[in-house]
Amino acid sequence: xxxxxxxxxxxxxxxxxxxxxxxxxSCKIQDGDFITLLGSNGAGKSTLFNVISGSVEVSRGSxxxxxxxxxxxxxxxxxxxxxxxxxxxxxxxxxxxxxxxxLALAYSAKKRGLFSLAVHKEDREYFKEKxxxxxxxxEDRLKTPIGLxxxxxxxxxxxxxxxxxxxxxxxxxxxxxxxxxxSAKKILKITNELIEKEHITALxxxxxxxxxxxxxxxxxxxxxxxxxxDFDAERKKQLKPADILNYYEV
Amino acid sequence: MSLTIILKAIELGLIFSILSLxxxxxxxxxxxxxxxxxxxxxxxxxxxxxxxIAGHPYLGLLxxxxxxxxxxxxxxxxxxxxxMQPLLAGxxxxxxxxxxxxxxxxxxxxxxxxxxxxxxxLIDSELLxxxxxxxxxxxxxxxxxxxxxxxMLRATGDNEIMVRSSSINVDRMKFIGMALSNGIVALSxxxxxxxxxxxxxxxxxxxxxxxxxxxxxxxxxxxxxTIGFGIASAxxxxxxxxxxxxxxxxxxxxxxxxxxxSAILVAITISLPYLKRKGVKHVRx
Ligand SMILES: Nc1ncnc2c1ncn2[C@@H]1O[C@H](COP(=O)(O)OP(=O)(O)OP(=O)(O)O)[C@@H](O)[C@H]1O
Ligand SMILES: [Mg+2]
Numbered sequence: 001x002x003x004x005x006x007x008x009x010x011x012x013x014x015x016x017x018x019x020x021x022x023x024x025x026s027c028k029i030q031d032g033d034f035i036t037l038l039g040s041n042g043a044g045k046s047t048l049f050n051v052i053s054g055s056v057e058v059s060r061g062s063x064x065x066x067x068x069x070x071x072x073x074x075x076x077x078x079x080x081x082x083x084x085x086x087x088x089x090x091x092x093x094x095x096x097x098x099x100x101x102x103l104a105l106a107y108s109a110k111k112r113g114l115f116s117l118a119v120h121k122e123d124r125e126y127f128k129e130k131x132x133x134x135x136x137x138x139e140d141r142l143k144t145p146i147g148l149x150x151x152x153x154x155x156x157x158x159x160x161x162x163x164x165x166x167x168x169x170x171x172x173x174x175x176x177x178x179x180x181x182x183s184a185k186k187i188l189k190i191t192n193e194l195i196e197k198e199h200i201t202a203l204x205x206x207x208x209x210x211x212x213x214x215x216x217x218x219x220x221x222x223x224x225x226x227x228x229x230d231f232d233a234e235r236k237k238q239l240k241p242a243d244i245l246n247y248y249e250v
Numbered sequence: 251m252s253l254t255i256i257l258k259a260i261e262l263g264l265i266f267s268i269l270s271l272x273x274x275x276x277x278x279x280x281x282x283x284x285x286x287x288x289x290x291x292x293x294x295x296x297x298x299x300x301x302x303i304a305g306h307p308y309l310g311l312l313x314x315x316x317x318x319x320x321x322x323x324x325x326x327x328x329x330x331x332x333x334m335q336p337l338l339a340g341x342x343x344x345x346x347x348x349x350x351x352x353x354x355x356x357x358x359x360x361x362x363x364x365x366x367x368x369x370x371x372l373i374d375s376e377l378l379x380x381x382x383x384x385x386x387x388x389x390x391x392x393x394x395x396x397x398x399x400x401x402m403l404r405a406t407g408d409n410e411i412m413v414r415s416s417s418i419n420v421d422r423m424k425f426i427g428m429a430l431s432n433g434i435v436a437l438s439x440x441x442x443x444x445x446x447x448x449x450x451x452x453x454x455x456x457x458x459x460x461x462x463x464x465x466x467x468x469x470x471x472x473x474x475x476t477i478g479f480g481i482a483s484a485x486x487x488x489x490x491x492x493x494x495x496x497x498x499x500x501x502x503x504x505x506x507x508x509x510x511x512s513a514i515l516v517a518i519t520i521s522l523p524y525l526k527r528k529g530v531k532h533v534r535x
Binding site: 053055075076077079080082084086090091092093094095096097101104105106108109110112113114115116117118119145 | 396397398399400401402404405408409411412413414415416417418419420475476
């Protein structure tokens with residue numbers, strides 16, 4: 001379970017550029033939740049993810065995971081339990097590394113230690129099996145530098161990397177926004193399948209109201225650095241796209 | 251050009267191929283231009299010369315590597331813990347090292363090793379020794395970059411955002427990478443001191459650019475940018491650069507102009523992609 005207690009994030013505090021990105025935000029996220037997150041630009045959605053992953057320091061408040069205070073835990077320490085996908089497919093993979101090396105980065109070190117060969121023969125079989133699920137022909141391109149793949153393909157590999165060691169929490173920040181409609185649909189479908197299969201707790205930011213309604217069991221709406229709506233599964237089912245629009249400032 | 255001259259050029263090329271391998275780690279793998287090199291190369295020369303005179307030519311190589319690694323870690327410390335720009339961090343270490351190198355050499359601007367036993371007086375074939383050093387360093391690096399730690403280092407230079415959001419400690423990677431890079435640079439300096447029977451306080455000047463020139467020439471010839479080809483590029487490029495250098499000398503270009511040549515070569519090659527793009531735009535317009 002993940003818990004935020006009155007978290008505030010203030011950028012450039014005490015200067016003219018001061019910006020309150022999160023304002024006393026609290027929420028409880030249960031194991032197995034798949035929460036979709038809506039809100040206008042600058043509402044603080046990405047900042048919320050940065051707080052959860054530890055890449056932004058909180059100005060006030062605390063963050064608890066499974067009852068343990070992780071507010072001051074470093075990003076790379078938390079990363080053991082948190083997987084993350086970005087809007088820009090280039091951010092999720094290392095372009096000069098091959099497909100198999102990228103996957104090994106997420107998979108091999110924890111299994112074998114730092115000085116072991118990263119990609120073993122049996123890994124290739126395992127990776128191929130996993131990549132087949134994506135149905136993008138990537139299983140035949142293990143040795144291709146990932147920078148040569150399309151954005152959708154890169155995002156698919158990034159998704160694979162995030163779930164190779166199933167994280168406790170998966171943060172998806174508009175991870176289909178840069179893709180064409182067909183790829184976006186596919187990635188979203190795979191996302192749902194992986195989350196279900198590995199029982200991952202997930203949060204997904206999107207600007208697509210329909211995606212936000214169709215996916216997940218809870219819906220957050222954020223505005224101005226606070227959570228203004230938290231729809232549970234029951235209430236979410238009854239929501240229509242038109243209802244959502246009311247929550248956006250017009 | 252006689253065979254002896256060519257042979258000499260290749261031997262020096264092999265020494266500088268090790269320098270290029272070191273620079274490759276910072277410049278290509280970690281993706282930061284690291285000026286520590288100009289200092290750590292001379293540190294390698296100095297440490298090795300002092301140890302050789304004391305009668306330990308082999309230990310000298312080892313200690314030179316260790317000293318170079320330490321220099322790299324100082325720069326990494328400034329970069330990561332002090333949040334300094336990589337270029338400035340490298341320059342500060344380099345400047346500081348000038349004084350330290352003088353201290354290592356007990357205040358003398360140069361040390362002669364002519365009357366002492368070096369690696370090259372103990373074993374006969376200079377070419378063979380240097381070939382082994384260069385190839386073994388290259389092979390070890392190749393193997394290393396295929397390990398998990400090696401992948402993490404490469405990923406750090408490639409995509410820091412991704413690495414930060416995975417459970418890899420980016421700062422630690424930079425320490426390891428800079429230490430390895432400058433250790434190898436210092437090893438190259440140490441070999442040069444023993445090979446020339448001479449260590450000089452100014453021997454590091456321009457070494458970062460020289461190492462880079464080797465990499466760039468090699469890349470232009472081999473063209474592929476995978477890690478294996480990159481390492482091969484550094485070795486082959488450094489040797490070819492030295493041969494070209496020798497040819498230039500034969501044509502009467504003074505040795506003192508060679509730094510300018512290296513600088514121009516690197517400047518042109520690095521701006522080539524930009525110039526090409528601009529060219530394409532002009533054609534379209
Ligand atoms: N590093 C930073 N320094 C200063 N201000 C920042 C920083 N990061 C975010 N902000 C500001 O904080 C506010 C919230 O930003 P955030 O990125 O969380 O919005 P968002 O909800 O993700 O928006 P979008 O839908 O456009 O991605 C914005 O006003 C933004 O300008
Ligand atoms: Mg955002």
